[in-house]
Amino acid sequence: MSSTIALHPISRRALLGGLAASSALAVLHPFSTRAAANQAHLRIMETTDLHVHVFPYDYYADKPNDTLGLARTASIIDQIRAEATNAILVDNGDFLQGNPMGDYIAYKRGMKAGDVHPIIAAMNVLGYDCGTLGNHEFNYGLDFMLNVLNGANFPVVCANLTKGALAATPRQDALFLKPYIILDRKLKDGTGQEHPIRIGLIGFVPPQIMTWDAKNLEGKANARDIVKAAEAWVPQMREEGADIVVALSHSGIGQEAYAENLENASVPLAAIEGIDAIVTGHSHLDFPGPKFEGLAGVDNAKGLISGKPGVMGGFWGSHLGLIDLLLERDGNAWRVIGSTSEARPIYRREEKKVIAEVGDKTEVLAAAKKDHEATLAYVRTPVGKTSAPLYSYFALVADDPSVQIVSQAQTWYIRDMLKDTEHRDLPVLSAAAPFKAGGRGGAEYYTDVPAGDIAIKNVADLYLYPNTVQAVVITGEQVRNWLEMSAGIFNQVAPGSSDAVLINADFPSYNFDVIDGVTYEIDLSQPARFDKDGNLVNPQANRIRDLQFDGKAIDPAQKFVVATNNYRAGGGGHFPEIAADKVVFVAPDTNRDVIVRYIVEQGTINPSADSNWKFTPLEGTSVLFDSSPKARQLLSEVKAVTIEDAGDGADGFARFRIRL
Template identity: 75%
Template sequence: MSKLDNTISRRSFLAGTAAAGSLVMLHPFSARAAANQAHLRIMETTDLHVHVFPYDYYGDKPNDTMGLARTASIIDAIRAEATNSMLVDNGDFLQGNPMGDYIAYERGMREGDVHPIIKAMNTLGYECSTLGNHEFNYGLDFMFKVLSGANFPFVCANLTRGGLAANGREDDLFLKPYVILDKKVKDGAGQEHTVRVGLIGFVPPQIMNWDAKHLAGKAMTRDIVRAAEAWVPQMREEGADIVVALSHSGFGPLQYEENLENASALLAGIDGIDAIVTGHSHLDFPGPKFEGVEGADNAKGLLNGKPAVMGGFWGSHLGLIDLMLERDGNAWRVAGSTSEARPIFERVERETKPLVESKAEVEEAAREDHEATLKYVRTAVGKTSAPLHSYFALVADDPSVQIVAQAQVWYIKDMLKETAYSDIPVLSAAAPFKAGGRGGADYYTDVPAGDVAIKHVADLYLYPNTVQAVLVTGRNVKEWLEMSAGIFNQVEPGKPDQPLLNDAFPSYNFDVIDGVTYAIDLSQPPKYDPKGELINPGANRIVDLKFNGEPIDAEQKFIVATNNYRAGGGGNFPEIGPDKLIFEAPDTNRDVIVRYIVEQGTINPSADANWGFKPLDGASVLFETGPKGAEFAGEVKGVDIAPAGDGENGFALYRITL
């Protein structure tokens, strides 16, 4: 039989489903399978980040765009569309919202406890999962206590014990590198067969930087591609008919580089891997954001020629890879494929419309933990004299970033007051975490004046990072800011309404450094690209950089309060890494913010406008923010901001005259 066409469109499939009314329509592979063929559907969740309920704990309100309970409600129907199916998870399930922090920091994992995300997953029949980078945020002991409660296996082929380099012995690894499941499938004639499905998992090697405090001396990682090259042939030797990679890694380049964070495209190209489920990037593939991306084929759902999917984040989508398997002698091979990321909601004009309701069984599994989390996040710790919001955090000095910076300086000065560093000036680097982007038009910090509760602190600072301090020079400070300024596009003087923000630059890498003043010259090209590569050596976007009102001395020493991600090299900021580290705090940035607010009683979040844009005659720029930002647009200091209509996907458009 000739190889099947793997370009069956989702549109034609849906047309058939609609014509059938309430009937469940089989996927074309199930409908067309012959006696020697079997349709296998692989369903993927990824980057759940503890979102069991469709609930935003930071905003303390329901949210129809998230929650495994919502994703779960479509799993049964999606299973019914296929003769054979299996459900896998791709990692980053353990950290990412206040429920995760409540369990890790307040309640703990007692003997016999099952973590709420695992309780929820246990109701759905998962067959395997891998680890994401955020599984390590609370330490190895906590992670393994959580994993022990799952009734499905975890695999990871590139995480080793201690200083071992994973050179091929399974005993070196914390988890099995892979599992081979004897999957019972029915072919097109209704006959049952056993297909041996191999599942192998990978985590970004960068965890050794991002969570060095938990992993240094205890664990080691191996390059994703090299680990796959070592283990996949062994899977085939052990009789795996089909090999599926669970890759907690974004797509990345097609050219090999050692220890890539995003290596899924290269992984897909390895001989012996038949399909790949991806994640980490919080995107949905196939999807419009991957048009023109190297190696990605949106029409066919292929990555580097192999069936692939990326199922969004927080339960927003269920990733689907449909494989038509064909009997080839005594083995099976992939004869055709389709891929899809099926959403749980849609946007109609500026409103979010749920496409599904929650599955009650999943919610009930974690109901007690949900209620305890609500009580936890509603506990007041102080007051704020003015609103804390991040609607304009990417275009002007911002109150939500200001408070984080103030708390970090307060803490580091106290920690270093009896040390040899006590007389060195302390600066503070902080970035906006909730600034729209992929999170959507509602993804902003918005804390009203009045009581500040724990939920608000978690809203100000999303991640359980720990405070760290680095010792740098004035030259390092300038280059740090040059890297941050890469979030802005180059602007041509005299030209109106140019796009301001580079969408490829994540907001969590837009560090504002408090304690110095500076302007950003947008007529200059960016000096560094979003990955920290030097692309325009002669560029100087940072101008009028001053400390205490005087031009900064390139050789003067400064201490910069930051977090373990940045101090460990996260974001690839020039010359910022472990060699500059002078202080590692035992406390999280969130805990420090809480303590700061408790001590102050009432905080004053007014931004001090220590940075802005250099004027450019005749130029204006456009940027998007959440529609609720209209309440605060007139209060932004040092920037001429005016509404400019509606943006896309529920955002509002604003203009800055430079």
């Protein structure tokens, strides 16, 4: 991008005026008002990580939710189009899985030839120009995904998903989808004159799909390195006459330096010559935004990634990503001379309240109404009872009932599956993590199932993903390192310090595995042995103390079966030495199905936590963590640690103190 005009991003308030009223006049973006005769304003609108959220509804809590839903995002699209002289709309992937509606369609309703998936039906209403794939598109299998894509009235592209083995060069790859498309459009310049433009759109998916969905992809597909694929295809797009090229990168904004097969490759991808702008996703964040301050290769103030305009539009429809380009026509060619970026939200927070900025687009609701109602009936179906409440408010600081029941079900299942195998005499442990533990999901993002009837929606709430059960055989020493990796979620705490922040916000809760069947302490005074990517950074550190099996110190050489899921067993989360070569059992059943079957067989479950782990005492030391305000009613239920109310946190959270 040459001769770039340095412009600060336009504030949302400056452009928002009258957004909630359909009759309100749009406020034109400055590029549209100041474009000259040979200049044009092009707006790129992005949705990303929708995860089947059409309605503003939380199926797990079984109640409306103003922070999500394509119907809400859609209601601002017409207004946002009207702020620009020229605009296109793209989706950046992860639309097919992620809530019970996705599971209902995949597992209950099914997809017959000619059927249109509700998320696709909703997207078809909005006039998308193009989409790409995310990693969760593969969770239900290739055939299911391709059948769903047949219902889209917009093209879906992916340049690095291959049929079978990788070819000698990317351009020789046999791809499932077109690597890119080139849109032939007319742009109105500053005087209203129309000029032709060719807009190239190319898509990418994380190569880690081959690990995360090996059961669906192994022997059928492969995934090429994102940057290498782009280096091959972008020049061809230019050769075919693309005036500008926009990368649809279902990949996060991570490190600046290139490394092969990066999961979060958007910074080196944006640096490729010939790419003019990049829409990103996968990380469930909004860019520009405070999470990206100071990141190498990123200009958060100007919304630039490797010097190119970029955006990340949140998740579940929480934001619409906007890139505004000021283009200048030089002869018959266009070039970018200015840009702004913004992730525009569908809601705001005022103190502890969520305030909707917009209403629903009724046409989008209508497109998915029948399946929404069928999903409600599906998730409300009882499967058994629980004798105690299931909640995850304290899942990151104490042994927890929502994690306990998952481990009980996994252990029950794997013992039965291995009873007639060579591994029948090995002790069975179980690894499980809390999926809903606040964080980026907000102060309401917790599991909370009261005692009494337990329904499918509750099981889906306990276990968000359609993972399948797997078992690995590892040593006692590898069990220890598994736990050392999990303990990386905690910040190091100086003994005697007051009110240190306990949780490392960059460590995802789904990588905080609790291993049931052993007992142990976590010493917060020690540094983490591994970083969040599984690299050994402090070899002498030992956060895991007093690790015992059957009441005795664990034997480093003893072998154990550990029940887990396909994501972790395949190397997901970068846990040391946990990879496909350790797998001894691959189940045909999802973890959720196993939990349902366990509850059905038990009739009434007892999910009370057994307090098999705790923090090592540190005299005179206290730490703080945030949870839902609802957690205040359950403080007395936590046995392994003493927790007290410490007031209010940010963004609707409550703050709590643990005296170690």
